[in-house]
Amino acid sequence: MHKPNHPVIPLTLTTIKAACSQCNLRELCLPYGLSEQEIEQVDSMVGVRRRVKRSQHLYRAGEGFEAIYAIRSGFFKTDVLLEDGRNQVTGFQMAGEILGMDGISTETHTCNAVALEDSEICIIPFPQLENLSREIHALQHHFHKVMSREIVRDHGVMMLLGTMRAEERLAAFLLNLSQRFTSRGYSAAEFHLRMTRDEIGSYLGLKLETVSRAFSRFQDEGLINVQQKHIRILDIAGIKKLLSRQPS
Amino acid sequence: MHKPNHPVIPLTLTTIKAACSQCNLRELCLPYGLSEQEIEQVDSMVGVRRRVKRSQHLYRAGEGFEAIYAIRSGFFKTDVLLEDGRNQVTGFQMAGEILGMDGISTETHTCNAVALEDSEICIIPFPQLENLSREIHALQHHFHKVMSREIVRDHGVMMLLGTMRAEERLAAFLLNLSQRFTSRGYSAAEFHLRMTRDEIGSYLGLKLETVSRAFSRFQDEGLINVQQKHIRILDIAGIKKLLSRQPS
DNA sequence: ACAGCCGTTTGATCTGTGTCAATGCGTCAA
DNA sequence: TTGACGCATTGACACAGATCAAACGGCTGT
Numbered sequence: 001m002h003k004p005n006h007p008v009i010p011l012t013l014t015t016i017k018a019a020c021s022q023c024n025l026r027e028l029c030l031p032y033g034l035s036e037q038e039i040e041q042v043d044s045m046v047g048v049r050r051r052v053k054r055s056q057h058l059y060r061a062g063e064g065f066e067a068i069y070a071i072r073s074g075f076f077k078t079d080v081l082l083e084d085g086r087n088q089v090t091g092f093q094m095a096g097e098i099l100g101m102d103g104i105s106t107e108t109h110t111c112n113a114v115a116l117e118d119s120e121i122c123i124i125p126f127p128q129l130e131n132l133s134r135e136i137h138a139l140q141h142h143f144h145k146v147m148s149r150e151i152v153r154d155h156g157v158m159m160l161l162g163t164m165r166a167e168e169r170l171a172a173f174l175l176n177l178s179q180r181f182t183s184r185g186y187s188a189a190e191f192h193l194r195m196t197r198d199e200i201g202s203y204l205g206l207k208l209e210t211v212s213r214a215f216s217r218f219q220d221e222g223l224i225n226v227q228q229k230h231i232r233i234l235d236i237a238g239i240k241k242l243l244s245r246q247p248s
Numbered sequence: 249m250h251k252p253n254h255p256v257i258p259l260t261l262t263t264i265k266a267a268c269s270q271c272n273l274r275e276l277c278l279p280y281g282l283s284e285q286e287i288e289q290v291d292s293m294v295g296v297r298r299r300v301k302r303s304q305h306l307y308r309a310g311e312g313f314e315a316i317y318a319i320r321s322g323f324f325k326t327d328v329l330l331e332d333g334r335n336q337v338t339g340f341q342m343a344g345e346i347l348g349m350d351g352i353s354t355e356t357h358t359c360n361a362v363a364l365e366d367s368e369i370c371i372i373p374f375p376q377l378e379n380l381s382r383e384i385h386a387l388q389h390h391f392h393k394v395m396s397r398e399i400v401r402d403h404g405v406m407m408l409l410g411t412m413r414a415e416e417r418l419a420a421f422l423l424n425l426s427q428r429f430t431s432r433g434y435s436a437a438e439f440h441l442r443m444t445r446d447e448i449g450s451y452l453g454l455k456l457e458t459v460s461r462a463f464s465r466f467q468d469e470g471l472i473n474v475q476q477k478h479i480r481i482l483d484i485a486g487i488k489k490l491l492s493r494q495p496s
Numbered sequence: 497a498c499a500g501c502c503g504t505t506t507g508a509t510c511t512g513t514g515t516c517a518a519t520g521c522g523t524c525a526a
Numbered sequence: 527t528t529g530a531c532g533c534a535t536t537g538a539c540a541c542a543g544a545t546c547a548a549a550c551g552g553c554t555g556t
Contacts, residue, residue, distance in 0.1 A: 080403050084492055088407040102403065104396035111403060130389060134382045141378060147395045148352035154402035155328050155350065155359060159336040161409035162453035166543065196503065205410035210543055212505055228504075228552070244332055414513070445534065455514055460535055476522075476534070 019043055020122075028096030028184070029070050030124065032142050041136065045128045046070075051120050058099060058113040058121060065103030067125045071095050074119020075194040078102075078111045079202070089203040091153070092116075092177075092195060095184055098146050116194040161205045169204040170214045171242040174224070178233060189236070193229040267291055268370075276344030276432070277318050278372065280390050289384065293376045294318075299368050306347060306361040306369060313351030315373045319343050322367020323442040326350075327450070328359045337451040339401070340364075340425075340443060343432060346394050364442040409453045417452040418462045419490040422472070426481060437484070441477040 020031045021039045031042045049072055052058050058069060061081060076093040090111055093099055103109040104126065133140035160169050182188040193200070197208040197215075204211065218224045223239050225232040233239065268279045269287045279290050297320055300306050306317060309329060324341040338359055341347055351357040352374065381388035408417050430436040441448070445456040445463075452459065466472045471487050473480040481487065 080407050082407065082411070086407075086411045088403075088410045090403045090406055101396055102400050105393045105400055110400050130385070130392070134385075134388065137378070137382075140382065144378070144395070145353045147392070147399070148349055150399050151395070151402065152350050152353055152358050154399065154406065155336075155338045157406055158338055158402065158409060159328050159330065159334075161406060162336045162450065163330070163334045197505095198503080202410065207544055208504080209506085209545085212503095213543090216505075444532090456534080457515085457536085458513060461513095464535070 020046060023072070025070075025072065025096040030098065030142065030146065031139070033138050034136065034142075038136050038138065041132060042139065045132050046122050046124050049120055049122050051118070052115040054115055054117050054119075056115050058115065059103070059109045060112050061109055063103075063109045065100070065107050065109055065126065067123050068098055068100040068103075068129065069113075070122040070124060071097050071099065072120040072122055074121075075116045076113050076119065077116055077195060077199060077203075078113050080111045087202065089195075089199050091157075092203065094180060098150075101147055101150060116199075157203075166204075166206055166210050167214050167217065168243055169206065170200075170211065170218070171239045173200065173204060174231070174233065175236075175239060175243070178236070189233045191231055193231060268294060271320070273318075273320065273344040278346060278390065278394065279387070281386050282384065282390075286384050286386065289380060290387065293380050294370050294372050297368055297370050299366070300363040302363055302365050302367075304363050306363065307351070307357045308360050309357055311351075311357045313348070313355050313357055313374065315371050316346055316348040316351075316377065317361075318370040318372060319345050319347065320368040320370055322369075323364045324361050324367065325364055325443060325447060325451075326359045326361050335450065337443075337447050339405075340451065342428060346398075349395055349398060364447075405451075414452075414454055414458050415462050415465065416491055417454065418448075418459065418466070419487045421448065421452060422479070422481065423484075423487060423491070426484070437481045439479055441479060 020026050020029070020042050021036070023029070026032070026039065031039050034042065052074070058076065071093055073095050076099060077089050078091050078093065078099065079087050079089045081087045093113075099113050099121070100109065102111050129139075129143065133143055160172055164172065177191065177193075178188045181191050195203075197211045200206075201208040201211045206214075215224070215226045218239075219226050221238070223233070223235045223242075225234060268274050268277070268290050269284070271277070274280070274287065279287050282290065300322070306324065319341055321343050324347060325337050326339050326341065326347065327335050327337045329335045341361075347361050347369070348357065350359050377387075377391065381391055408420055412420065425439065425441075426436045429439050443451075445459045448454075449456040449459045454462075463472070463474045466487075467474050469486070471481070471483045471490075473482060
């Protein structure tokens with residue numbers, strides 16, 4: 001394994017040269033909509049890739065902010081911790097999504113990013129991103145869109161946590177995952193959950209037992225098939241119906 | 249009242265020339281940290297101010313996105329609506345804060361912004377903001393910080409909605425308001441709520457009756473004094489203690 | 497292949513918050 | 527002043543989801 005000597009990166013992690021121009025995620029990721037030539041400029045900004053093994057932290061709350069990260073492959077969660085030990089999973093991120101934007105405002109990360117499976121990320125040093133987006137309008141604009149999308153996503157989670165009942169939350173969660181897997185070319189109906197029931201519960205504002213019971217009920221009703229972490233969606237319309245209903 | 253003919257602005261609304269250089273909020277607002285000369289450039293970008301009367305919309309979900317807005321004076325709420333009628337207040341905004349960033353990602357606003365009292369906002373056309381932030385590094389960087397701060401704030405709300413009990417949520421809400429009033433030079437201990445119990449409840453993921461009961465209990469315990477919308481904080485340390493406790 | 501352990505499922509009970517309903521208070525208009 | 531309306535308070539009761547507890551099942555590493 002090749003281990004170049006880069007200041008920011010622990011030596012225990014493998015790093016390789018990134019190349020957006022050869023990345024099949026580029027239409028999903030930061031260089032969306034750029035010309036070939038512009039993408040090459042981005043290539044030179046995105047210094048290296050880095051492997052992050054399952055359960056390792058990409059960054060921790062309190063660490064200084066230096067870069068944002070694009071997920072090349074794998075699966076992450078982000079969470080926030082309160083002094084008293086309570087924690088809240090704020091999101092699950094997959095290939096092509098951007099991590100670390102929470103750190104821009106105070107120059108310090110405010111949440112933890114943990115790999116839920118062996119993953120690979122591209123490091124985008126933030127000062128260089130700002131420099132380059134002064135040159136490339138499309139990059140500037142797309143980065144703004146990415147941040148705004150994160151805000152809109154957060155509003156969706158607030159809606160979920162603020163107004164929905166347990167089964168609706170889980171339905172929304174499954175539909176969201178399914179949709180994101182679809183747009184990455186994976187099956188919409190069958191996937192493997194990378195997170196535990198406890199992590200799903202934290203994200204959805206529920207206890208793990210409630211998540212488990214809701215899964216069981218969905219299975220009893222023929223909506224899905226659950227085998228531990230393996231999910232097969234049998235009746236996507238039925239799940240959508242759960243969401244549009246008006247119980248509370 | 250002066251009524252210039254501006255395409256975007258309803259004629260019923262008064263508009264006046266904005267001037268960041270003469271605005272005492274500029275250290276709180278978008279032009280934070282800019283030189284006098286740079287602020288003048290921002291002045292020329294911020295076309296006009298606009299008055300928004302109580303209960304009027306600044307923008308609605310579904311409307312095209314053209315500009316972000318800085319609150320010059322007044323008080324707003326933002327909320328999201330689901331098809332089935334449920335709605336979630338996603339935030340309350342006061343002077344110096346920025347509205348409208350939800351619209352960047354899809355070029356369409358995804359939430360509603362409503363004035364909770366007669367307010368005045370500065371219109372910042374987004375294409376011009378992007379142009380100018382390519383010239384003024386400090387503006388570019390500060391705008392990124394503002395967006396990031398919004399993401400971090402949203403994470404805080406998720407934590408609140410996901411892990412806290414009713415009284416903790418209300419305590420966090422009061423402390424947050426108090427702190428924001430303080431940094432605007434108002435009293436930390438005494439203020440007027442611009443929103444109804446129902447709106448507070450929507451924001452906190454509670455029913456209005458629960459909000460009302462929590463207020464009453466706080467009053468019984470000598471933490472605050474509530475007179476309808478008028479709040480006086482008597483024991484800020486006691487309120488903070490509610491938050492650090494570990495009940496759930 | 498095996499043991500050990502972590503994560504999951506399921507059941508029984510408890511409780512915080514929602515729901516429904518009635519009353520009260522303040523403001524505004526006539 | 528009076529009435530009316532919108533918002534807030536308070537009480538009684540119901541219920542969704544939390545909590546506590548026990549048993550199960552399938553990875554993971556040796």
